[in-house]
Amino acid sequence: MKTRTPEQRQLLDQIKQIADGLGQTLAPFCEVVVHDLLEPGQSILAIHNNLSGRAVGEPTTELGQARITDPDYPQIIANYPNQFADGRQAKSTSVGIKDSNGRYIAALCMNVDLTLFRSLQMAMGQFVQTAVEGPQESLDPAGTDALRARIDTFAARLATTPRALKTEDRRALMHELKASGLLEVRRAMETVAAHLGVSRASVYSYAR
Structure with a gap:
């Protein structure tokens, strides 16, 4: 494990607390993951509401690697389409965390399972449909x-x-x-x- 500065350790600890709070708030539809970009080979520090089947100690993603190699990579990438290993569609947001030297040291990622929401969307769409043909009536007083x-x-x-x-x-x-x-x-x-x-x-x- 690489040696971390006190600042980096504190940032990682704080991010883990934030992830825990987000995980509790957004359960069970949103997976919240903390990546330690100083250890890309085993970057996952914490995972809440595990929807992807990954585990603590697994490596970072392509997006994490991009941040490691490019300090100018966007810090926030929000609401981009993603997919779990079993094919479920997801919406993801990734927030990169930098230390005072401008180096990416961590990432906070959120992955929302869209399966239920799309089912609800289809059900609501069916519910609000009205017949094209039929009597014209208004429950609003005339005029x-x-x-x-x-x-x-x-x-x-x-x-x-x-x-x-x-x-x-x-x-x-x-x-x-x-x-x-x-x-x-x-x-x-x-x-x-x-x-x-x-x-x-x-x-x-x-x-x-």
């Missing part, structure tokens, strides 16, 4: 879409958003909605209040 659209148009003319309208602008809006007959829509005041992000009492006061 509320037109009411919201009119509010959006009013706010756009002022280069702002409905929730950012000033008090005087809200009063002008209510007068415009009343003149157009849109305040006759069922539950109009509730719809306006929700779209402006204010109480119904405020909306009634703007309409006076």
Whole structure:
């Protein structure tokens, strides 16, 4: 084993603690690995939520070797596609750790198993699908879409958003909605209040 400076030993100890915390937080979907790049032949110092089947004492990866040979190699490589030995797809992030001399001494790697998430994604996609053909129905009171659209148009003319309208602008809006007959829509005041992000009492006061 190579001799390490006190600084390097402290950094490695701290990284192992960080990896332990991340492993507990991201269990069981994310494997967290600490590599000692000063010992590339047996670089794995710690592995949490073991998804890859590797063990402490196994060698570093190609990415680790790249950091060892090139101090200018990117320190953070995030969310790159990866694959476990059994073919499962993964998303990985690798963070290189340098000492005060700018030398890579360690890497903290996270490998997320995408299998479950892709299954959930497919299930959710199927769940939210609706039939192309069928009756057209809305559970929203008739006219509320037109009411919201009119509010959006009013706010756009002022280069702002409905929730950012000033008090005087809200009063002008209510007068415009009343003149157009849109305040006759069922539950109009509730719809306006929700779209402006204010109480119904405020909306009634703007309409006076």
